Amino acid sequence: MRILRLTAVALLLACAFHVSAAELYHEPFRPQFHFTPERNWMNDPNGMVFFKGEYHLFYQYNPFGDKWGHMSWGHAVSRDLVHWEHLPVALPEENGVMIFSGSAVVDWKNTSGFGQDGAPPLVAIYTGHYTKRPLQNQHIAYSTDRGRTWTKFSGNPVLDIGEKDFRDPKVFWHEPTRRWVMAVAWPVKRNVRFYASPNLKQWTHLSDFGPTGSTNGIWECPDLFPVRLEGKPGESKWVLIVNVGSGAPAGGSGCQYFVGDFDGTRFTLDEASQLPLWADYGRDFYAAVSWSDIPKHDGRRLWIGWMSNWEYAGVVPTSPWRSAMSLPRELLLRRVDEGFRLLQTPVRELRKLRSQHVRNRGGTVDEIAQWLRQKNVRGAQLEIDVDFEVRGAAAFGLKVRQGNGEETVIRCEPASQRLFLDRARSGKTDFHAKFPGIYEAPLRVREGGVRLQVFVDTSSVEVFANDGEAVLTSLVLPVSSSSGLEVWGTETGPKVRRFDIWKLRSVWREYGSGRRSGMATTSLPFIFLTAKGEKLDVRAGMSLGADDYCLVRGMDDKARSAELHSAVSQNCILRGVSQSEYAGTCRRPAD
Ligand code: FRU
Numbered sequence: 001m002r003i004l005r006l007t008a009v010a011l012l013l014a015c016a017f018h019v020s021a022a023e024l025y026h027e028p029f030r031p032q033f034h035f036t037p038e039r040n041w042m043n044d045p046n047g048m049v050f051f052k053g054e055y056h057l058f059y060q061y062n063p064f065g066d067k068w069g070h071m072s073w074g075h076a077v078s079r080d081l082v083h084w085e086h087l088p089v090a091l092p093e094e095n096g097v098m099i100f101s102g103s104a105v106v107d108w109k110n111t112s113g114f115g116q117d118g119a120p121p122l123v124a125i126y127t128g129h130y131t132k133r134p135l136q137n138q139h140i141a142y143s144t145d146r147g148r149t150w151t152k153f154s155g156n157p158v159l160d161i162g163e164k165d166f167r168d169p170k171v172f173w174h175e176p177t178r179r180w181v182m183a184v185a186w187p188v189k190r191n192v193r194f195y196a197s198p199n200l201k202q203w204t205h206l207s208d209f210g211p212t213g214s215t216n217g218i219w220e221c222p223d224l225f226p227v228r229l230e231g232k233p234g235e236s237k238w239v240l241i242v243n244v245g246s247g248a249p250a251g252g253s254g255c256q257y258f259v260g261d262f263d264g265t266r267f268t269l270d271e272a273s274q275l276p277l278w279a280d281y282g283r284d285f286y287a288a289v290s291w292s293d294i295p296k297h298d299g300r301r302l303w304i305g306w307m308s309n310w311e312y313a314g315v316v317p318t319s320p321w322r323s324a325m326s327l328p329r330e331l332l333l334r335r336v337d338e339g340f341r342l343l344q345t346p347v348r349e350l351r352k353l354r355s356q357h358v359r360n361r362g363g364t365v366d367e368i369a370q371w372l373r374q375k376n377v378r379g380a381q382l383e384i385d386v387d388f389e390v391r392g393a394a395a396f397g398l399k400v401r402q403g404n405g406e407e408t409v410i411r412c413e414p415a416s417q418r419l420f421l422d423r424a425r426s427g428k429t430d431f432h433a434k435f436p437g438i439y440e441a442p443l444r445v446r447e448g449g450v451r452l453q454v455f456v457d458t459s460s461v462e463v464f465a466n467d468g469e470a471v472l473t474s475l476v477l478p479v480s481s482s483s484g485l486e487v488w489g490t491e492t493g494p495k496v497r498r499f500d501i502w503k504l505r506s507v508w509r510e511y512g513s514g515r516r517s518g519m520a521t522t523s524l525p526f527i528f529l530t531a532k533g534e535k536l537d538v539r540a541g542m543s544l545g546a547d548d549y550c551l552v553r554g555m556d557d558k559a560r561s562a563e564l565h566s567a568v569s570q571n572c573i574l575r576g577v578s579q580s581e582y583a584g585t586c587r588r589p590a591d
Contacts, residue, residue, distance in 0.1 A: 025508035029318045029459040029477055032381050032506035033353055034307065035084055035325040037074055041066050042323045043313065044168075044221060044287035045304050046073055047090075047104035047124050049147075050294050055081050056147050057304070057325070058124070060101060063089055066322045067314055071098040071129065075147070080349045081302070081328045083507045090150050091124065091141055100136065101168040101221055102126030106293045107142075108173075111180070111199045114142035122147050123200050125182065127167035128157055134164035138184065140200055159184075159195065159203045168221045170289055171200070177264035181206070183240070187218035192242060194224075194267070207266040209240065213276035214256045216247030223289040224262060227301050230334045230343060230467075237270075237333055237340060238262040241279070243287050245310060248278065250439040252311035253286045255279040259333065259340040272339040279342055281441035282421060282473035283309050284460070285326055301331040302347060307460055307473060312432035316475065318459070326473055327455060327462060334469060336444065344468035346455060354383065354502035361498060365396060365489040368496045378483040381504040384454040386487070387497040390414050390445050396489030400456050401426065403482035408461050408474070412443060412450050412494075419443040419465050419472065427478030441470035449497065455504075 024038055036042070040062050047058035054077040061074030073091040076084040091099045104124040107115065114121040121142045128139040137160035141152045159169075159182075169184040174196075182195040182203060191210035195203040210219065223241040240258040248254020256276045260269040279288060288305030305326045308316065316322060329344040358375050360368055380401065388396060393415035399407045409422040422438040423429070429436040443450065446466050453464040458480070463472040487496065 024320075025506075027319065028480065030321075030508070031324045031457045031459055032508060033082070033350070033504055034327065034457055034460060035076065035304075036321050036323070037061060037076075038086060039066075039320040040064070040322070041068055042074060042306075042321070042325075043068065043308070044101045044306050045289060045325055046101050046126065048289065048291040048304065049104040049106060049122060050291055051106050051122060052146055053079055054146065055079070055291065056104065056122075057084070058090055058104065059306075059325070061089065063092070066320065071100060073099050073124070073126070077147070080352070081347050082349050082352060087148065090143075090147065091126065091152070094152075096131045097139075098129040098131060100127035100129045101287065102138075103170045103289065103292060104147075105171055105173065105180075105200075107200065112140075112142065112201060113199070114144065116144045119144065124150065125158075125169045125171045125200065127169065129167070135160075136163065136166045137161070138166075138169045138182075138203070153201070155201060158201050165218070170221075170223045172225065172292060174264050179264075181224070181264070183222040183224045185219045185222050185242075187220055187245070190215045190219045192219065192222040192224075192240065192267075194265070196265075209258075209267050210242070212269070213242070213258060214244050214247050214254075217244035217253065218246075219243070220245055221287045221289055223303075224267065225290055225301055227331050227333045227342070228299070229340075230332045238267065239331075239333070239342065240267050241288065241290075249281050249441075250283040250309075251434065251437070252283065252309040255285055255288045255305065257342055259342075270339060274338055277341070278441075279344065280305070280471045280473050281419075282439055282463075282471065283437070284475045285471070285473040286310070288326070290331070300347075302328055303331060304328045305473070307475065311434050315431050317428060317431050317477070324460065326460075329468070332468075334467075336469075341469055344471050345453070345464060346462070350383075350455075350504075353504040353507065355505050356503040357500065359498070359500050360496065362496055364491065364495055365487055365493060366491055368487050368499055371499075372485060372487060377485050377501050379485070379503050380456065380458050380478075380480055380483045381506065382454070382456040382485065383502045383504055384452070384456070384485070385498075385500040386452050387499075388412065388450045388452070389495045389497050390448055390450060391494055392492060394490045394493035396494045397487075398452065398454065399484070399486040399488060400454060400461055401476055401478040401482050402484030402486060404479055406478045406482040407484075408476050408478070410452065410454065410461075410463055410472075412452070412465075414443075414445055414450075417443050417445070419463070419470050421461065421463060421472040421474050423461075423474055423476050426474075426476035427482060429477070435475075439472055439474065441465070441472055443470050450494075457504075 043060040049056050057076045058073040062070045070093045072093050075087040075090040078084045102125050107123050108120045124141045137157035139156040141150045143150045165187045169182050171182045174181045180197045191208045194206040197203045221243040226236040227239045229235045243255050284307045285305040290303040307324045307326045327346040332343040333340045395413045397411040401408050406427045408426040411420040419441045424436045455462045
């Protein structure tokens with residue numbers, strides 16, 4: 001066991017130092033304003049919760065490599081949903097139990113009793129996946145230090161139906177019935193089960209929903225929340241999110257939703273619902289779930305998805321990390337003739353990344369195309385916002401990440417009322433036969449027009465049409481100099497009413513410089529001291545005493561470099577890593 005651990009730590013260190021901290025976030029294909037872990041494999045977003053000014057983002061993470069495995073919860077926090085600070089692994093795989101997807105809440109009334117000194121605890125509710133037998137059940141863990149350290153509940157599991165597949169609990173406080181409600185997936189049955197609890201520890205079955213809608217693939221990662229209606233202050237409807245492992249419109253995994261009502265016990269679908277409904281028609285938006293505890297005065301429903309697809313996620317050629325999150329998005333519901341449709345728009349906080357701006361107040365497609373050439377508008381990190389006036393049935397659109405024979409084509413087709421994203425020649429596509437392709441979404445022309453908001457990053461394109469009524473999220477892997485932008489259409493086709501383009505700044509470029517933006521735990525100015533005040537050399541494979549506890553203090557620059565790498569050792573879990581506190585602990589890992 002000990003040898004295994006030493007090997008694992010040695011391997012980890014070897015991988016960790018292959019790319020130096022200075023090179024991190026400058027690698028080819030590294031997203032510049034999307035969240036990625038420094039290194040290694042990531043899938044679903046987990047445990048998103050807002051607490052004391054911080055948005056927490058946990059995520060499915062393999063601390064040991066760039067393939068799925070050893071699933072644990074990685075962790076990052078942000079004060080603005082744009083700049084992220086990496087924190088140590090929050091919930092590691094332990095004792096043959098992997099930490100699968102789940103959620104986190106602020107237990108404001110301390111119903112769980114985990115709170116201390118009158119302060120509410122954070123409670124995470126996640127699936128325990130047993131590696132030595134076919135079993136998944138629900139567990140909880142808590143934190144009383146703003147999510148910096150976590151303790152797994154000794155009474156785990158808190159919900160067990162003896163099933164091999166039973167996962168991804170999403171919990172929220174239901175005020176009218178004054179109890180916690182959990183939505184959790186029974187994947188192979190294609191249903192979502194609802195449970196209630198007074199204290200997050202004892203759960204009673206309430207009802208089941210499904211199978212209905214898209215049932216080809218297994219059901220995973222549900223969420224249930226009210227969403228405000230566009231243009232109707234104070235009105236909302238309940239939306240049930242069900243991510244499906246396969247059978248999505250673009251192929252592979254995707255995210256469907258249902259609109260209806262929830263009475264505290266049962267979710268009922270609106271009669272008018274046409275099923276299935278899809279949140280995103282692109283290839284790369286999965287396991288999307290929402291933030292808990294967004295303050296009332298803010299009132300937004302915010303979520304984020306994993307920007308990949310189970311069909312090829314394991315071979316996307318990026319290193320030393322694998323997978324990014326989508327942009328965080330705000331949700332609204334729009335009433336249309338056929339019922340309700342989810343609207344998604346990237347959060348307004350992203351506007352702070354806007355730098356150089358060019359605007360055109362309208363013209364024909366040819367005029368705008370010429371203007372783009374004159375201005376030499378190009379970039380691998382862009383926000384584009386364009387209003388087209390539709391005239392006739394001819395197709396029109398944009399090309400982004402163009403150059404070197406590469407392009408990603410966005411195509412609006414008023415005749416067929418469809419929007420397309422074509423990444424067949426977008427750059428590197430040959431790593432998986434199912435990666436290249438053309439994907440399509442329904443497109444409703446509104447008031448004679450189509451608005452396209454497009455976010456282009458190093459290795460992704462997200463298209464939001466008509467305020468996010470149709471969304472296409474897509475990975476693309478062009479070379480960095482393929483940064484051209486074009487508008488296209490026929491002369492008798494559409495007119496452009498307005499065209500805005502911003503270059504977007506990187507949220508990671510300051511990485512490792514000690515600035516808050518993208519600051520890494522591996523480059524924090526920390527020194528480790530034992531409780532007795534002796535300096536501690538944290539080395540691979542070292543054993544700390546069970547109560548070993550080391551204060552971490554600020555230090556001068558010269559001494560810093562020697563300490564930087566120590567934090568990645570599996571043996572060391574930092575506590576209280578904010579720069580202002582400079583305090584931490586080292587803990588002996590459980591065997
Ligand atoms: C969805 C999923 C979840 C599971 C997790 C494991 O992508 O399969 O159902 O909890 O990934 O990593």
